[in-house]
Amino acid sequence: MRRRNLYLLPAQEDRRRPRPHDPHRARRRVHAQDRAVTTTSAVITASAVTAASAAPRPHPARAPWTLRRRLVLAVVGLLALVSIVIGLISVAILRANLLTGLDSQLRSAADRSGAAVGDGDDRGDSLPGFFGTPTADNILNGPAQPPGLLALVFDGTTITTGYTNDETGEIESLSAAQVAELAEHVRVSTPMTVDLRGSLGHYRVIAETSRSGVVYLVGLPLATVDGTAAQLAAIIGSVSLGGLIGAAAVAAWIVRLALRPLQRVTETAARVSRLPLDRGEVSLVDRVPAADTDPRTEVGRVGAALNRMLDHVDLALETRQASERKVRQFVADASHELRTPLASIRGYSELTRRSGQQLPPDALHALGRIESESIRMTGLVEDLLLLARLDEGRELEQKPVDLTMLLVDAVSDAHAAGRDHVWNLDLPDEPVEALGDAPRLHQVVANLLANARVHTDPGTTVEVALAAEATDAGPRAVITITDNGPGIQENLQQTLFERFARGDSSRFRGTGSTGLGLAIVQAVVTAHHGEVTVESEPGRTRFRVSLPLA
Template structure:
């Protein structure tokens, strides 16, 4: 049985939280879609830039053609004939065959006229601010001596941006001819929109195709993962284990990355299988040895106990030291006999021997067990809570009696006098539930992991009474309960320790 020293505070375990990492499938799909989007963006930008440059060159040629036609108009006017009125922007726009949207500004040294034609061919006059801006641009072009290179002017409003060219007629008249840039920007915008729509549709389509292709390509890895998951769910810590799961041969081709992983996993499972078989064989030998040794020791221990008791009761006058020695021999033989019986029981349970399956009245059994505990530990307070109706469980009566006797003995031996021990019986669904609780010091955190292991002991200095503890009490509790297809758990904290035994009803 396991002692319960003073409880210690469990260490504080720091928890790390963060965003869940992306799966390989998501990373591959995002990488493919991202690269496609980047390539589509580069192609779109370059295509629109090249088209815009080409259309702008074509527009400049059209502006130069319009300027040449206007020059012919001015040159046809008689030179020095002051009887004719000065040429105006309307004359330039209506005279030569200019396309709709053509802009003109004429400056004859004293008068400035400017306008542009709309879609119907009608001339629309410019505002004073627009005229001032054109005059400023014209003066700048003349000062720079550049009348052969078109340049851009943004007049704002409904007029918008124009590509203009400044010229000087032989008569000395300055004029400016321009064509709208809207056609160029419209065509470039339309191309950009078409590329954007086609790229978006292509990206979505590629995303679906990439997801399907990646999912198909990762199916072998999923099969490898499924094999590893099935193996990880096997109870490898005890009993005979057969590792029959292996990665399929189709997924172990060393020429592929997944195949190398599958092959490595199969080799590891082969090694683990051999190790488990070796461990099981060793355990079987030890278990058989313990069973044989326990069985063989029962007879000599019974003989030692009998002869010591016979000698002590023979009526012959013996020295006090001899009487004390015989008493100790008899008590130790009794303790050794109990230890041997416990080891033999555990060995038989480990071999998987079935226990008796009979209806056991847990109500009456707990009354007997608590009565025995009260007689053995009168310095404790014992309380029993039973339902009104008897509760029958399917199992082996003597073994279940031993389970609850061990739990009560554990509470009695490892708690201080005056400790209250509560035993309660109830029914939950198709199971009987027995709880054994005490208000003792509790079980330290570092002992809970090995609480039900064999020969697990707490602080031996806390053992009171004769015989101490063999360290097999709770191990027998767990082994017997599991053999009954039940469950035993413990919940402990300072001032409260509770063992909970769940057994199937009869």
């Protein structure tokens, strides 16, 4: 879309005149010096971006857990802890019992081994047919010996060792390292655990000394004890895991049911929070259901407290609304009643001034002041009456309005009233129409232009632009009014559109403003389902009006 700039000047001033320097004004051409500055700025910008990318980025804050998740995890965690404790105790008790039984078998094997090495009692209970030097094979081949038995015999000069293979039943020898490990425990007369490494693993061993001085050591493998304990641990773990999954599902369901009243209380508070309580008449009818206000429960006490608070807020809103209605009615009545006397004062002062009678200069000056002040007061009364009508919610006329011609007329009027300012108008090639009340929309633009003219210094450039934009809310007509004046203080921008809002900056010097112009702008734009915003900094102020397209 091609745009054009219109400069509205009288015929006798129809010549190009120099513009004051504006650092924010868009340029169509770039000079050599500008390119150099641009290149330097690009290098600085690239360096800044590189430094920013190299700087460590703060980690985003982790989202807090919900109450439902914390409750479910607490229940599951407690059950898991109880299951672990029960499992550990069960495995420990079982292993201790199995180890006691294994030690009993080990002592019985040691007693039989003593007979195998010729250590009979006084009655001669040594192994029948035993003659010669005792060896480990005598013990392993003895009667009623359990499978997997390990034996070591030291007769003072020779050490013999061996163990029975569980699978084949054959006697196999031990390695030198295993023999050395067993030799360290030949003086131990109580059962103890020894790690033989390799395929043998852990053994429970006990050493005895015969009356003839022969030292023998026997042992039984711990594989059965460890396997049974591990199997029990796996069973307990599997059952506990399944139970925890089921408990988590049940806990989530129970917590969801228990928190439903709290969810309803939250939904009520959320609905109330979305109401525009700061303006207009608000009907605060949302309350927490009676079933969720039982004072015997924690959630019920919260719901009852919220209902009491909403009752107080509702009463305060009704009081405020009644007060606002009285004020609006008073303003409307007073404005209506003041119109007639003000018109009479203005008419009589103008009639006296034009009567043709010779009046003293001071009387003529007084009559002029009376007439000008009556005109100013009439404008103030009209503004108050308009605001009162808009506050009552009166519907404005909804007809297609050609914003292009409206801006041309408004800028022409502003140029006539402020010849010491530079007025630029940027319009699209095609007309832009919006639904609304033409006189009221003209008043919006006129007030914004008057604000730019009155509150800026002579020589200030004011640029007015019109465009059609596509937004999430639908196609919109956007009017922007930008000046390169002193700007508006940041603390004043929040209250700029309030009634009788004024500031003490250079932009708001003694201009005689009533403080209602921008309030009328916002009220009219809001009545047209539009939006008006302001952005300001020293050297640039921009008002933006958005209206629905026709």
